Amino acid sequence: MVQKSRYILQRLALMLVSLFAVITLLFFLFRVLPGDPASQLVSPRFSDEQRQALLEIHGLTEPLHVQYITYLGNVIQGNFGVSFQHGSPVFPFIVDKTINTLSITMPAVLLAFTFGPFVGANFAWHRNKPLDTYGTGVVLVAFAAPIFWTGMLGLMVFSFYLGWLPAGGMHAPTYTGTGLVDRFVSADFLRHAILPIVIFFLWRLSQPTLIIRNNMIDLLNAPFLKLKRAEGLSERNVMYRHGARNALLPLIHYSALAIGFAFGGSIILETVFSWPGVGRAMWSAVLASDYPVAQGAFTMISVVIIVLNFVVDIISVYIDPRVAEEGVQT
Amino acid sequence: MGALTDRLSRNQQIVLNSYRNRLVEIATVFGQNRAAIVALVIVSITVFMAIFAPHLAPYEPTETVYAADGSVATLQEPTLAYPMGTNHFGQDVFSQWIYGSRVSLLVGFLSGLSVITIGSTVGLISGYYKGVLDLVLMRVVDILYALPATPLVLVIAMFYGSSVWTVIIAMILVLWRTMARLIRSETLSLAEQPFVKAARASGASDLRIMFVHIAPILVPIMLIEGTFIMGASILLEAGVSFLGLGATDMMSWGVMLQLTFSSGAIAFAWWWVLPPGLSITVLVVSFFYLSRGIEDVTNPQLR
Numbered sequence: 101m102v103q104k105s106r107y108i109l110q111r112l113a114l115m116l117v118s119l120f121a122v123i124t125l126l127f128f129l130f131r132v133l134p135g136d137p138a139s140q141l142v143s144p145r146f147s148d149e150q151r152q153a154l155l156e157i158h159g160l161t162e163p164l165h166v167q168y169i170t171y172l173g174n175v176i177q178g179n180f181g182v183s184f185q186h187g188s189p190v191f192p193f194i195v196d197k198t199i200n201t202l203s204i205t206m207p208a209v210l211l212a213f214t215f216g217p218f219v220g221a222n223f224a225w226h227r228n229k230p231l232d233t234y235g236t237g238v239v240l241v242a243f244a245a246p247i248f249w250t251g252m253l254g255l256m257v258f259s260f261y262l263g264w265l266p267a268g269g270m271h272a273p274t275y276t277g278t279g280l281v282d283r284f285v286s287a288d289f290l291r292h293a294i295l296p297i298v299i300f301f302l303w304r305l306s307q308p309t310l311i312i313r314n315n316m317i318d319l320l321n322a323p324f325l326k327l328k329r330a331e332g333l334s335e336r337n338v339m340y341r342h343g344a345r346n347a348l349l350p351l352i353h354y355s356a357l358a359i360g361f362a363f364g365g366s367i368i369l370e371t372v373f374s375w376p377g378v379g380r381a382m383w384s385a386v387l388a389s390d391y392p393v394a395q396g397a398f399t400m401i402s403v404v405i406i407v408l409n410f411v412v413d414i415i416s417v418y419i420d421p422r423v424a425e426e427g428v429q430t
Numbered sequence: 431m432g433a434l435t436d437r438l439s440r441n442q443q444i445v446l447n448s449y450r451n452r453l454v455e456i457a458t459v460f461g462q463n464r465a466a467i468v469a470l471v472i473v474s475i476t477v478f479m480a481i482f483a484p485h486l487a488p489y490e491p492t493e494t495v496y497a498a499d500g501s502v503a504t505l506q507e508p509t510l511a512y513p514m515g516t517n518h519f520g521q522d523v524f525s526q527w528i529y530g531s532r533v534s535l536l537v538g539f540l541s542g543l544s545v546i547t548i549g550s551t552v553g554l555i556s557g558y559y560k561g562v563l564d565l566v567l568m569r570v571v572d573i574l575y576a577l578p579a580t581p582l583v584l585v586i587a588m589f590y591g592s593s594v595w596t597v598i599i600a601m602i603l604v605l606w607r608t609m610a611r612l613i614r615s616e617t618l619s620l621a622e623q624p625f626v627k628a629a630r631a632s633g634a635s636d637l638r639i640m641f642v643h644i645a646p647i648l649v650p651i652m653l654i655e656g657t658f659i660m661g662a663s664i665l666l667e668a669g670v671s672f673l674g675l676g677a678t679d680m681m682s683w684g685v686m687l688q689l690t691f692s693s694g695a696i697a698f699a700w701w702w703v704l705p706p707g708l709s710i711t712v713l714v715v716s717f718f719y720l721s722r723g724i725e726d727v728t729n730p731q732l733r
Contacts, residue, residue: 114572121573129585237465237715244714246665248672249687249707252696260697357575364578368669372691382581383673386588394585402576409576 107417115410122402127171130395131164180396185388190396194378198400200270201370201377203284204293205362208300213355216308221344223309224316225335236310243306247365251299251372258295266292268374296373303365307358308351315347322346349420356412360405459727466723469716476713480531487525491681494521508701515701517686518693526681527705533682534713537598537667542660544602546652549609554640554648556610557617568614574607579666587675594677597670601663609655613648620644650728654721661717668710683710 162170174180180190219239223232242250259267266272270292271283283289319325320343328338367379374380378397385393460466479486508515514523556567579601586600620626621644629639670676671684674692678685683706690702 114569117569118573118576121569122576125573125577240718241711241715244661244665244718245711246668246672246684246687246707248669248691249703249710252687252691252703253707256696256700256703360575360578364580367580367584368672371673379581383584386584386675389588394588398581398585401578401581405578406576 104417104421108414111410111413115406118406119403122406123172123175123399124168126395126399126402127168130391131167175399180399181392183385183393184390185385185393190392193393194381194396194400197376197378197381197397198404200375201363201366201379203289204296204369204375204377205300205366207293208297209304209355209358209362211297211301212304213308213351213358216305217312217344217348217351219305220309220312221316221339221347223313224320224343224347225339227317227320232313236313239306239309242302245303246368247299247303248368248372250302251296251369254295254299255372265295268292268372270376292373296369296375300362300365300369304358304362307354311351311354312344312347315350316343319343319347349416352412352416352419356405356409359408363401363405456727460723463723463726465719466726469719469723472712472716473720476531476535479528480535483528483532487522487528489522489525491526491529492521493525494519514705515699517689517699517702518695519689523686523702523705526686527683527709529681530683530686530706530709531713533594533667533671533677533680533684534664534710536594537601537677538660538664538713538717540598541601541605541663542656544598545606545609545659546656548602549606549655550613550645550648550652552606552610553613554617554645557614558621558636558640558644560618564614567610571607571610574604577604579604580669583666583670584673584675587670592675592677593679594667594682597667597676598663601666605659605663609652609659612651612655616648616651617644620647650724653724654728657717657721657724661714661721664710664714664717683707 178191180194182189183193219235223235226232255267258265270289271286272288272292325338325343328342329335333342363379366377367383369375370377370380371383378400382394382397382401385391385397514527517523517526552567552571556564582604583597583600586603587596590596617640626639626643629643634643667676667682668684668687671678671682672688672691674688676682676684686706687703690696690699696703
């Protein structure tokens with residue numbers, strides 16, 4: 101029990117250090133790199149007074165260390181400044197976009213982590229037989245195929261050739277809903293979301309599948325499985341109830357990594373499907389040199405990854421207390 | 431004197447034979463892995479294509495081609511003259527596809543080699559010295575895991591301008607993290623082995639122990655992860671180029687797909703969409719299978 105609390109406290113401290121480091125890193129990444137925000141923001145046509153006024157609105161006239169301290173204070177309060185493009189506050193904008201991103205990435209990742217272990221367990225059971233050899237190949241190909249390309253192929257077939265699905269966006273152009281519930285609970289949303297979810301799911305399937313496959317292969321000759329077979333349990337029973345369950349443990353750690361990959365991939369996926377998510381917001385901000393939005397989106401993505409990693413650490417120590425012993429030593 | 435040289439040459443013979451046997455053994459194990467052989471062939475063909483691109487491509491990648499009546503040949507379906515058709519600028523897709531292999535391989539090999547160098551060095555130092563240095567380096571690795579690669583490459587490209595080199599450098603900055611973790615955990619246990627203590631007792635310096643005694647044992651892991659990184663970075667470059675912030679100075683497969691997408695030709699121009707995407711997929715899968723082939727050879731437990 102003491103060990104568990106020590107472990108949780110240690111992880112909490114690590115999370116805070118990581119959060120601080122990433123937020124600092126991103127601040128300097130965006131200020132110190134060439135092409136300073138002032139020159140990006142202010143067109144040469146402006147008069148000196150206009151220029152000065154604009155810089156002051158965005159807090160760019162102060163020395164760097166003052167800007168940094170102001171920035172830290174602002175980030176803690178959820179204030180990421182205002183967008184250069186549309187002049188509205190960045191934080192509510194980014195939060196709204198992140199919800200849109202989660203509406204396709206979460207179902208896809210959940211599906212992958214539900215089906216993957218099942219598929220992987222079957223591969224392991226048929227190790228070195230055609231099902232395993234070709235199945236693993238298919239999963240690897242699905243991982244190696246760029247998602248913007250598979251997305252384009254999906255659009256080509258299902259929306260341009262067959263005409264079954266819309267060619268992008270989150271809703272039909274006539275959509276006027278305002279609440280979160282009617283944004284995500286409608287046939288219209290589903291019609292738009294299904295293709296990106298499937299493409300994303302196929303891309304993310306490889307990791308849980310192959311991890312479970314390899315873990316199961318290591319377990320196949322474990323004494324406790326031999327015992328279960330000797331007890332006369334069916335192969336099916338041995339495989340799912342006893343084998344797969346033990347192979348699942350390491351997967352919990354990978355789920356946090358998978359969420360990180362999901363956000364990285366969402367930029368590309370959302371561009372293909374014109375999905376109004378945080379990735380696409382970041383991309384258009386980068387193209388328009390709208391650095392408060394780009395920085396806010398990047399910070400948001402990193403903070404979500406770090407916090408979810410912490411949550412996963414906590415969940416795994418409750419499922420498998422041995423984690424605490426290994427964790428505290430390092 | 432004669433006896434001595436005799437014995438020397440016999441010893442050399444034995445050493446040579448054992449090397450030859452080892453090579454034959456490696457080749458045999460690798461040869462049994464059919465997927466790895468196919469992968470090796472595909473990578474070799476791509477290397478050939480990249481090196482001899484100017485001789486293989488019928489046109490320059492950005493050259494405008496003309497139909498018989500003198501008009502620009504835009505969006506033509508594949509014919510004998512244009513085996514992969516033409517794009518909406520009237521450029522030969524086949525020539526672009528051949529030149530595109532150069533970017534993918536350049537990106538793959540450069541970032542693979544750099545990741546092996548940087549990741550292994552950090553891992554060796556971290557695992558060998560332990561303590562505060564280890565703690566600091568591993569926290570840096572933790573933080574890198576919170577920075578998704580695609581956005582980071584995007585942002586760096588935004589400031590430094592988009593080119594192949596920006597993309598490669600930005601990728602190397604993040605991708606060494608896994609290598610560092612792998613090499614560190616292996617080094618931690620190797621550093622406790624008797625041979626390291628023996629080396630230290632006989633006066634070997636830390637550098638010598640790390641790079642002459644420990645590192646060679648870890649070469650297989652470096653190769654396995656390095657080959658995987660080659661595939662992964664080819665994918666990453668394609669993605670960033672697709673977003674319009676990658677290899678804008680060279681014709682890459684990702685750039686080709688970006689042009690297809692932004693011109694709206696994905697609605698019908700299958701000849702322009704299929705080759706680059708398929709090539710990326712096949713090349714990346716080949717690197718993954720090569721990585722697994724190396725694993726087969728170096729890890730007897732898997733056989």
